[in-house]
Amino acid sequence: MKxxxxxxxxxxxxxxxxxxxxxxxxxxxxxxxxxKTPNSGLIVKVFQPVPFDLMTHCGINELRSxxxxxxxxxxxxxDGSGNPPSGWGNPFQHGTLSVSxxxxxxxxxxxxxxxxxxxxxxxQFLTMCS
Numbered sequence: 001m002k003x004x005x006x007x008x009x010x011x012x013x014x015x016x017x018x019x020x021x022x023x024x025x026x027x028x029x030x031x032x033x034x035x036k037t038p039n040s041g042l043i044v045k046v047f048q049p050v051p052f053d054l055m056t057h058c059g060i061n062e063l064r065s066x067x068x069x070x071x072x073x074x075x076x077x078x079d080g081s082g083n084p085p086s087g088w089g090n091p092f093q094h095g096t097l098s099v100s101x102x103x104x105x106x107x108x109x110x111x112x113x114x115x116x117x118x119x120x121x122x123x124q125f126l127t128m129c130s
Contacts (some may be wrong), residue, residue, distance in 0.1 A: 051129065052097035054106050054114075056084035058129035063116055065097060065106065070104045070116035077114070088112070 054063060059078025063070050079085050084093070087110060094110030102118040119126075 048094035049098045049107065051094070052106060053092040053094055054097075054108075055091060055129065056088050056093050057091035058082050058127070059084060060088070060093075060114055061127070062125050063097070064125070065099055065104055065105070069119045069122035071119050071126070073115045075115055 004055075052063075052065070057117065059076045059077075059082055061072050061076040077085060084090050093108055093112065095106055095112070098105045098107075102120075104116040104118070106112070106114045106116070
């Protein structure tokens with residue numbers, strides 16, 4: 001049986017589609033915010049922290065997120081023998097990663113906070129850990 005197309009049906013369809021778009025936009029806004037960079041006025045997307053397993057087996061040095069490679073600010077953090085320092089998991093440390101522009105910040109429940117800078121043009125890690 002065919003339904004008769006009325007203005008009421010059309011209005012309700014448009015209202016439903018609009019509500020869906022608004023809800024989808026709200027969900028996206030909760031996951032991604034914006035922030036102004038100091039002194040530049042440039043607007044960058046700031047992604048909320050996401051669960052992340054940081055490779056620590058050969059010390060804390062590099063990470064990859066969304067196809068971009070980052071290197072730890074301050075160089076490699078290890079125990080002097082190429083292993084993670086005391087208090088770090090091995091081969092991974094579970095935590096969260098926040099990326100904003102060219103910076104990434106790793107945080108875990110133990111209290112570690114490590115900052116990484118993007119390596120522009122990088123297509124692989126600097127070193128491969130065995």
